[in-house]
Amino acid sequence: MEVVYWFRREIIMSNKITLSEQIYDELYHDITDQRLVCGQKLTLKVLKDRFNVSHTPIREALTRLSENGLVTYYSNCGVTVTEFTETDIREIFQFIGELDALAIQFCKNSFTQAPLLIELGEIIKKGNKLLEEGNITEWKEYSEEFHVAFYRHAQNHYLNEAATRIRAKVEVLSCMYYQKPNVEKINEGHMEIYKAVQEHDFDRASEIMRYHLQYDMVYALNAYKDYQERAKEVSEQ
Template sequence: MTLQAGPGLRLEQDDPTEPLDRQSRGTLAETLRRHLADDILDGRLLPGVRLDEQELAARFGVSRTPVREAFKLLAATGLVQVRPNKGVVVTSITPERLAQMFEVMGEIEAACARFAAQRMTAEERQRLAALHAEAGALARAGDREAYDAMNTRFHSAIYAGAHNDYMQETAQAIRQRLRPFRRAQFRVSGRLSLSWLEHDSVVRAILHGDGEAAYHALRLHVTTVGDASADYVGRSSG
């Protein structure tokens, strides 16, 4: 099977006078990962398709090194598998498996919210409120890319506010695994504003020091995120 070309076939350079391969390879690999993850979740790259390193390097106008690094990032999320004698192949995640992953994510994030409500310093609470306010402006503007980045910062602030290093590391690891799916939710109509409103319930509970309310609000939020992500992926691949 051959690759189906998605939108935006070449990556934009920050400095047009500087070759892409001289830019930060980590940043470039992450950009490639995002493009390929979007193609997979949008159904442009179907399960079983082999990802050709040379073809992708030509498609995006880069060397093969960042493509290999992007493959590693995709493999960490489970979107692709490295198979002997077959190379890198797009995998298929069942709705049941995705639901299980979000169920675990919901419990971990909810526990972080509970502890954050109990343990955040005054400065951390102010920072969380500020992030939430910035996210609100982005949601109203309909800026999906910027809101997605702010969303990551928002949740990371809650993980850190739990003041439990192991829990924070666990939450970040699971979030990284689910990152492409969480990103997909924002393509669902009206999801930006709903996401912000769900965050609002979490923030209010944390600022009031109500651990139980924070736990339930964030657990409900992640459950809704999982449903929205699964719905989008299902419609894209159907």
């Protein structure tokens, strides 16, 4: 891990124009992959030592993370990786479900259907192969890419901007429930949506997407509850 951080710091220092962007990217993935866990405090001193840079690009990166809802500023306490309530989780998945369904509707344009089908087909093919190999870590990337593909082909900047912010929180939660029984069900959902798109039934695809995200919400609620119980046990030891 130290080698990875050293290598990334070298990249960061070699391109000062994108300094805060690269710090943001690394912290983003640390949070969404839960190497930095919900409720963990982040101090400027620790981050300054880690990246070996001044406070300014770190503050800029933290501001972006805050805008995406991945960290929370508390007065007199600093910055903390965002935690969730049951209501938060329900509202997050309800909202992203509606956004994903809308993105599918925006893909009805005949000029976007063929490119969308080709891309979805490749994502499904690769995802199935990774599942057969038991490689859930890499499959996770293709699972997220399946949803993002609809936004690319919807070609609506405002829709994509809204989804990007909420999807960051979805990524944090999905990291907790991507276990084999769940991912097999999730993958089946992707196949059903893909089939509906193949049949040019975008209304049905949108409806399946809503149900798909409702199941994800249940997985997230259960996984986050388990996460909180484990964290409590650790704190009491």
